[in-house]
Amino acid sequence: MAPKCPGTPKESAAKRSRKLVTIEKKLEALDRYDRGERTSVIVYAIGLNESTLRTIRANADKIRASSVAGTSASSSSQCSLARSMEMERMEKLLAQLIQNKNKHNVPISKALIQAKASSLYQNVQDENEEAKDKAKTFNASSGWFSRFKKR
Structure with missing residues (x-):
């Protein structure tokens, strides 16, 4: 019998599917954490992994900014990453x-x-003084366009 290659994954290890967490759930988790609830209680109540909760806490500012920016209800159910305020504003104006x-x-x-x-992204970036320091570039690619249509 030939030995197995050391780089091959084990047969029993199944790949876990990626689970999207809504902004509402993220905000609920942050609110519970701010009220002083223990991490284990929040994880059990909301049904998240502990590492997911830690990531949510680390990105708390971005998540709250995204919710304040006025993300629509339909896109917030599918949003897994917090996008910049400029991007949110530009897409709202474009819509x-x-x-x-x-x-x-x-x-x-x-x-x-x-x-x-x-052009809208450039205008929004010019309006925002803080964004000038960061100078993020935006490329209206085909990939962005297809994701914009989905949102």
Whole structure:
């Protein structure tokens, strides 16, 4: 019998599926933690892993900022990562622009939406003084566009 390769995974080790946690659940966990509840109680009550709760606590500022930014209810149920305030604001403005164009039966293309997204992001970044220091770049790629459509 030939020996198994040392780099192959064990047959019994099953890959766990990734579970998305809603912003509402994250905020509930943060509120419980702020009230002084123990980690084990929060983990049991909400049904999260302890490492997930630690990650939520580490990103508390980003999560709260994302909820204040006005993430819509439909996208908050699927949001697993907190995005920047500039990105949230830009996408909200872009969605309003698209709705307005659709209301007036004006045809819009993918290229037009991507170009407008880039210019809106630049405008939002110029308005925000704090964002100028960070200088995050935004590329309105096809991947961003497909995720924007889903949101």
